[in-house]
Amino acid sequence: MDIRKIKKTDVPFISALHMKMLPTSIARIGNPYLSELYDTLLKDIGLVAIDHGSIVGVITATANLKKTHQNVKCLLYHPSTLWTIGKAIVLRRVTIGSLFERMAAQAEILSLFPDPYATILTFFVDKKNQHQGIGTKLLSSLEKQFPVGTKLYVDTATSNTNAQQWYKFHGFRSIKTIRNTIVLYLSTQKRDLFLHREHTSLA
Numbered sequence: 001m002d003i004r005k006i007k008k009t010d011v012p013f014i015s016a017l018h019m020k021m022l023p024t025s026i027a028r029i030g031n032p033y034l035s036e037l038y039d040t041l042l043k044d045i046g047l048v049a050i051d052h053g054s055i056v057g058v059i060t061a062t063a064n065l066k067k068t069h070q071n072v073k074c075l076l077y078h079p080s081t082l083w084t085i086g087k088a089i090v091l092r093r094v095t096i097g098s099l100f101e102r103m104a105a106q107a108e109i110l111s112l113f114p115d116p117y118a119t120i121l122t123f124f125v126d127k128k129n130q131h132q133g134i135g136t137k138l139l140s141s142l143e144k145q146f147p148v149g150t151k152l153y154v155d156t157a158t159s160n161t162n163a164q165q166w167y168k169f170h171g172f173r174s175i176k177t178i179r180n181t182i183v184l185y186l187s188t189q190k191r192d193l194f195l196h197r198e199h200t201s202l203a
């Protein structure tokens with residue numbers, strides 16, 4: 001299993017895996033929107049895990065959520081995106097309320113936390129490849145993309161208890177709940193303990 005940076009040609013595969021593994025309101029807008037979104041996120045930090053030539057895991061992040069948020073907002077107001085969103089609403093794949101909730105949570109996060117705010121944006125591993133250490137490797141590789149000492153955040157739906165447990169096990173601490181979103185940050189102290197435990201179990 002290899003980990004490498006995301007390439008533009010990966011975008012259709014990543015979008016399809018995102019739809020399958022993380023069917024949030026954003027994903028339910030549909031594949032055309034996700035493809036555009038990942039094209040935008042290519043400007044940020046993105047890694048994929050490759051197993052036997054296929055993408056089996058993805059992690060994306062930004063060192064500055066404000067900048068990424070601006071880019072995504074531009075994308076949202078593009079006529080072709082508005083058309084895709086309109087179609088998703090008519091087909092009842094998403095509700096205006098859920099999209100508004102997500103946008104509002106992000107805006108609140110930006111107003112509450114220090115700038116620049118470094119955060120994981122999307123993270124998933126294909127179901128059949130989970131529990132093989134791929135998520136852990138993706139997270140460790142991602143951390144190396146940031147300057148030492150960067151405070152890394154992540155947010156997830158309060159209903160996604162599995163992800164919360166996973167993040168906590170991997171050194172994150174919950175810090176705040178905003179609307180239906182829980183914000184966690186990577187505590188360096190807890191992380192060091194985790195890495196120490198990993199290291200001793202490998203020895």
Ligand SMILES: CC(C)(COP(=O)(O)OP(=O)(O)OC[C@H]1O[C@@H](n2cnc3c(N)ncnc32)[C@H](O)[C@@H]1OP(=O)(O)O)[C@@H](O)C(=O)NCCC(=O)NCCS
Nearest residue numbers: 123124125130131132133134135136156162163165166169
């Ligand atoms: C979160 C996710 C990316 C983890 O990927 P993964 O490759 O399975 O993770 P790893 O194999 O590296 O880590 C699994 C280990 O973490 C630990 N762990 C603790 N709590 C866990 C939990 N709730 N779920 C999974 N692993 C957990 C266990 O030690 C586990 O090892 P085990 O499988 O031998 O018991 C994956 O579960 C996923 O794609 N979930 C759906 C998408 C999602 O919710 N993403 C987060 C959105 S913000």
